Amino acid sequence: MGINSNAKQVIAEIVSNKKVGSYHHMVFAVGEIANAAKPGNFVAISVGGESSQLVLRRAFAIYRTFDRGASGGLLEIVVAPHGAGSAWLANQQPGAKIDLIAPLGTAFGIPTEPVRALLVGGGYGSAPLFGLSDVLKNRGCRVDMVIGASTAMKIYAPLDGKRSVSSLTITTEDGSTGKTGKVTDVLREIITSNEIDIVYSCGPMGMLEAINNITEEFNLVHQCSIEESMACGIGVCMTCVLPIKGDDGQIRMLRSCIDGPVVAGERVIWNAKRTIPEGTWGAH
């Protein structure tokens, strides 16, 4: 199988764009792409229009997809309008045509047996976890979810999403909703009391690292969706690499767009921090 063999570049129409808290929930008519996408995959979107000075695509985790049969599939994302590119996208109205490539990257691994899964999302990083939750529930898994953010406006937890999980715990650093603190403050208790078998996470790298420290403590499988500054999203630019340990124990600088975004947390060299770890393949 080739690299990104399901990926297609399409001009997709925006079906809806709704503001949800600090974010925009956007739906695109993407045709058959919807069928090929799995929870964890991402979409690379061209931003800024024809005369834009923004030359690079923006990567967004796929929130959900729907196959609507003959009328074509839908792909949904949650956009945080942080920079010029995401702000441009969030401003686009239904009917606008958007150049996107999907599905890209790795997907969350789904256990073959009904296990007890804990899904942890930071900010709008919760979005892809709802689609994952649906898949896990269909496999007979129990799904608990924790979503954290700095403040209530940055918690993404839509009603239908809430229905797909067995329990939902929300944390905010300012205490504006849910428990005051960070997601990692509540993980140990949930892992113990709900006898969690596997942890899935999506959010900022600092949060993923903190979660991974806890999953290692409990010796749990941790699948996380990582991120690093990315130019192309399709594996050609070699900018989005991270030091990751392979099956053979060798650390390599792997592309988060091809070998990720979903990786096993135990394989990531979390403390590399702007260096090439010693022993990395080809380090000198």
Add this chain to the structure above:
Amino acid sequence: MFNFQTTLGKAEFENPIFTASGCAGSGKELSQFFELNQLGAVVTKSIMLKARSGRATPRMAETPSGMLNSIGLQGPGIDLFLENDVPWLRDQGATIVVSIAGESVEDYAVLARKLRAVPGISALEVNISCPNVENRGQVFACHPETARAAIEAVRRNIGGELPIIAKLTPDVTSIVEIAEEVVAAGADGLALINTVLGMVIDTNTMRPKLAGKTGGLSGPAIRPIAVRAVYQVHAAMPHVKILGMGGVSSGQDAFEFILAGASAVSVGTATFGNPMAAMKIKEELRAELISHGFDSLREAVGYAHRSEGGN
């Protein structure tokens, strides 16, 4: 019938649109979007003697109409490259230009020896200008003597008729001087230009944004610099074939390079924004040339240099 064919040294190409070194991965990534044999040539990432991790991350910062990168020549090394990448490209029917980079003059000599008997390669791009090395002294193309030494080492060891294309940096006082030096040393053609050394400082962390601090600037932001370099070198040495590049994102951009004196044009950063960029540019360039009344690409090469009295 419009003739889109072009040559660099003795190598012939069906059309003048190439990928730029380091902007097409191994080829496999782009082959999901179009057939690689539709390109004039695939220019591979610059390959070194040994496997190389490249620089730490972040390696990328977007800039106005461009981007800064500091990959640092991450790659598998020449042996694995010849074992895996080249045969695969050959199987695709791709026209292959292998790009090489060394840390020493001896590296270039060894790389050339390893490549001399490899079938299915149309030309060699000798990258003597990668800005993402820890030691600025390793940028061979910054000085006439080191530029000459690297190209001579390749010329002596490559044997046969494989054309050598020397890739130069615009970060010099006179690119013409360096160009003349490498041509005298045996280069058949010139790849103009490599990225321009730059820096972005993150105003939140108040430190350089890239882990490697400096990076190479690419994209439309550098296009006028590249067009100038091609124009100057073509004016000085009209007989030397040029592979032009730097921020080409449309057929009109590519046409500009052809008019300045390029015989072929590489597409780099535009591919990051659109995997189909090279295919789009190829068709747009063909239309552009035809609409200006040219019967062949060759007639248009260097057309901007004609005397004021001309048409």
